[in-house]
Amino acid sequence: MRIEQHPILEFDRKEKITFFFNGQEMEGYASETIVAALHAAGVKELGKSPELHRPRGLFCAIGNCSSCLMVVDGQPNVRACVVKIKPGMQVELQSGKGDLK
Amino acid sequence: MINVEILIVGGGPAGLCAANAAADLGASVLICERDEIPGGQLVKQTHKFFGSRKQYAGDRGIAIGDFLLDEVINDPKIEVMPDTTVIGIYEDGLVLAERSEEIIKINPRKIIIATGAAEKFLTFPGNDLPGIYGAGAVQTLMNVAGVIPGERVLMVGAGNIGLIVSYQLAQAGVETAAVIEGAPTIGGYLVHASKIQRLGIPVRTGYTIKEAYGDGKVEGAVICRLDAAWNMIEGSEEDIKCDTICLAVGLTPLTELCWQAGCEMAFIRELSGHVPLIDKYLQTTNPKIYVAGDVSGVEEASSAMVEGRLAGYSAACSLGYGLDTAPSLQAGAMAELDELRAGPMSDRIRQGVEKVEKMVTKGGV
């Protein structure tokens, strides 16, 4: 799902890194946000909504709407659209409201 | 605590131009930008801009973002704080911002709010399925991260954003099944519509989305025709197979900080939502606060840049800078705005601006 060749843009993705999605190892680039890296791997569902448990994905991608809340390194309610992946980061689907740690 | 003469909230086209203008007159400026790289939405605009040379017409948005930023970075009077979100303007005029989970207190003498706009959402069954994105989100994924949003897109909205993003999707190798538009006519520039039509992307006016469906993510959408009164015509439904639905149904000004700062606000339909009431120098009813760009009414990036310059001159001038040169610079910017807004495509904006002017005169700002 990554664009390799583009008529206008060149993507400086920086180095390849490994992170974990629901415990599973995944590759992404240091320049990428969590949702970009997941999207590149075909993952569109980021969690279940807090009350009706409907599947949720990103909507605005710039930190306005909070549709993309995920559990990151144990912390719930992280806006996955504006947080970059880091080596070894543990990203999990957030089901409902999340546990405060 | 940071003491600064002019705080600019938002490092998009309006904010960057405001910073350059204010610094040119001699004021010291701090820009708080919530993103890692300033430029606002310019960083995802791969198309060439309209307007005239004064607004960098003919250059691509990304390039404009780059050289506005260059000017800012090379100006010793301007400090840029990236990854910094202004979270509140408080009763005593103090501003709090957050950067990497740390709170920064800023005590500015003047504030230029250039926070831009947010995408509107649309009501239809299934409207929260993963795979339904704002057009800006699709641009961010595609043009910033270099990740395609899906393989086949239904574009909702034939304003400039819907048309441009459909073209950009094609550039990224993604198919757009159709661009649908509820209105009977295309809202965006016709050259953009012609550009995608000749790629085989149909633009269908008088159509709306009736429903999105899919198991856990978008698998398709039902579109249908609208009659003259915007009612769905029964029996006109069509099933569009797609894995992405892109909503380009307009923007609404991001005015939270204006509300917080007690600026007088009004709903102006032509300006796409609630906007602060401003005078011709872009000063709000709170004398400490100026606005520029989409926050005072959704328009084009070209006018946002000119408004940025105007607000920058005005704020600096109110602090005593450039008292001799500012009036002509302000007049020049106002003339540029008038020119950009002179055509028939700007009827709405002109009406909106006039409404604001009338309300301000009545309120005696």
Added chain:
Amino acid sequence: MLINTGIPTKEDLAKVDPSAERLAQGPVAIVECFQEIPCNPCVDACKRNAINIEGDINGLPIVDFEKCNGCGVCIAHCPGLAIFVIDKTYSESHAVVRLPYEFVPLPEKGQLACALNRAGEELGNFEVVRVISGGAKNKTTTIWLAVPQDLAMEVRSIKAPNSAPNIQNSAPGLQSSPTDTLICRCEDITLDEIRRVIADGYRTIDEIKRVTRAGMGPCQGRTCRQLIAQELSRHFGIPMEEVLMSTFRPPVKPVKLGSFVKGGDL
């Protein structure tokens, strides 16, 4: 109609096309720009001053076909990609259509490319006779396509080689189950719920916020307020201007409580 589809009609084109005599004399630019928009890079691009606009920058461009020598510099400068150069003198059988192109991969000279008309319909495969790079900054390539004379005024694009295959839409009559319409994502409030409380007599955004929680979530109602206002406007038949808006409070985005703890001040 152009305004409904984006496809210019014969009548539209008649206003901008040069005469048959001028076309017979050699390459000439055609600006397929029919709408008064604030834009003038084409004027600046032409070194021969062959393109002018009337009045302010919103005026339509007018090509002086006598001054225009068909050099084609304007093609890559039009932000709307609306300028083409037609050379009917290329050969007896073929004309050259020079068109702007912004896709990858670029076709190479001598290759065949699939020509498209203004509606995106395929007109056949024709030879690319020249490829002119727009340069590192401009990035719009100009493609010279040699097409049969009778297609010179039809061909306006070529198909991008990597464009996806056309998937057929299925016929109506699908099997989807009805689902909810969401108004507030943060708090999971549906349109039905909003309509129910409006029917119950709640008539302001503030009341609806308090009784349903719509707009109380982490996004502070950025997306839902407008939708609730629209629903109130529709239900009570009042203009949006009169729907009372609730106020916005700090912080603009969720911030950790620990960040506010004293002692960390700069």
Added chain:
Amino acid sequence: MKKAYDIVIIGGGITGCALGFELAKRGRKDILIIEKEYLTSGATGRCGAGIRQQWGTVLNATLARDSTYLFENLEEYTGYKGDCGLNQGGYLIVAYTEAEWTQFQKNLELQHGLNIPVQKLDPQGAKEIVPHLNTEGLYGATFCPTDGHADPFHCTFAYAKGAERLGVEIATYTEVTGLRTAGDKIIGVETTKGYVQAGTVINASGYNASAITKMVGMEVPVYPERHQILITEPVNHIQDPMVISFHYHFYCQQTPHGSFIMGIGDPTEPVSYNIQSSWKFMEDCATQVTHSLPILKNIRVVRQWGGLYDMSPDANPVIDEMKGASGLYTVAGFSGHGFMVAPKTAIIIAQQLTGEKPDIDLHLFSANRYETGELLLEPSVV
């Protein structure tokens, strides 16, 4: 709105709405509630909505206890379709000074005498109830498991809807601009929507109470004082009780929805109608609450706001007929605990106005106590 009513109630907060309901329930007809904005738009809709029976005076403890019983069945009692959001997770009142701890033990006796099930806890016992409590410097705590909190909007709407079903009219976005008297009797109310006659006017306008009585040239010692609150994003349930400290002036609870609501009092807050948010509150509240409940450092604040307490000099209400304007009653000055005592208070006032024998004697809340010096000092307030 008609031209004349028997009773006009000024104020659409919980007190006014509960009063309307209780009066109508007792057969009174022709009642109008006038609200300047929308129901709950004043103090009710901005309050923390705690329900606490652990008071230091018999009168407050009794009112709170009996009100708690009413909150327990408010939906059924008012015929409300919604959920009033009562959550009886208890109140854990923590003592950080010896003087406080001594006072708590006195209160405990008083509370036990009223059958309020309050427990005395050592720091370890407090930690068992709130595992994330920092017990450093803690003397002990008292805990009442039937205390808790409710949804202030739904509780008010429950009373309002119930009142409307019994014939009470509610005029929102209607502001009182004057009161009319004939001799020493009240005869009506002037509003932005016109004049209405009424022989009985109840001033339940909270922090505006003295502005209302001034319309007939009378003073009540009720004044506005800003208090601020913040609310966080929701997380899964971790905290049952409201945790409250009189010494540090803070309280903090987790709502059934999952958000934490917290506030902190500022002893230096001036008398004013200002309800804007301050950054100082954010700092003070964050600093104090995360000291006592460190886990909350990691939760995100989504909103802060200010509201006004209707303060009185002894932090207790004035519930009295105005001398010199018979028929005009003031029910205001609850000083931050109006919500939790509203259900029972409304019953007693309705009983008085309909000639029933009141369940509780409220003469201690008389208006003249400030002249006679018989203040009802409440030791347990934030």
